[in-house]
Amino acid sequence: xxxxxxxxxxxxxxxxxxxxxxxxxxxxxxxxxxxxxxxxxxxxxxxxxxxxxxxxxxxxxxxxxxxxxxxxxxxxxxxxxxxxxx
Numbered sequence: 001x002x003x004x005x006x007x008x009x010x011x012x013x014x015x016x017x018x019x020x021x022x023x024x025x026x027x028x029x030x031x032x033x034x035x036x037x038x039x040x041x042x043x044x045x046x047x048x049x050x051x052x053x054x055x056x057x058x059x060x061x062x063x064x065x066x067x068x069x070x071x072x073x074x075x076x077x078x079x080x081x082x083x084x085x086x
Contacts, residue, residue, distance in 0.1 A: 011038070024053055 003009050011021065019040055021027065026041035064071070 020050065022050065022053055023057055025050075 001009060015021075021040065027038050028041045030037040030039070066074075
């Protein structure tokens with residue numbers, strides 16, 4: 001693994017999964033002798049939780065022209081159809 005010219009390093013997927021590091025998750029580094037430790041940053045009071053970060057990342061990504069009422073009607077009709085099939 002190499003440090004880029006911008007000082008960046010890719011955190012391996014297995015480590016990101018185990019630590020629950022999503023895009024935009026803040027991390028902290030701690031120097032211990034000649035080693036560095038990385039961990040999720042401690043949240044300050046009032047900071048959002050993981051779900052809030054995930055929702056923020058998705059905000060504004062929908063590309064549908066349907067209104068909320070139209071989406072709810074479609075969802076309900078799908079649920080009714082699924083119950084009928086059982």
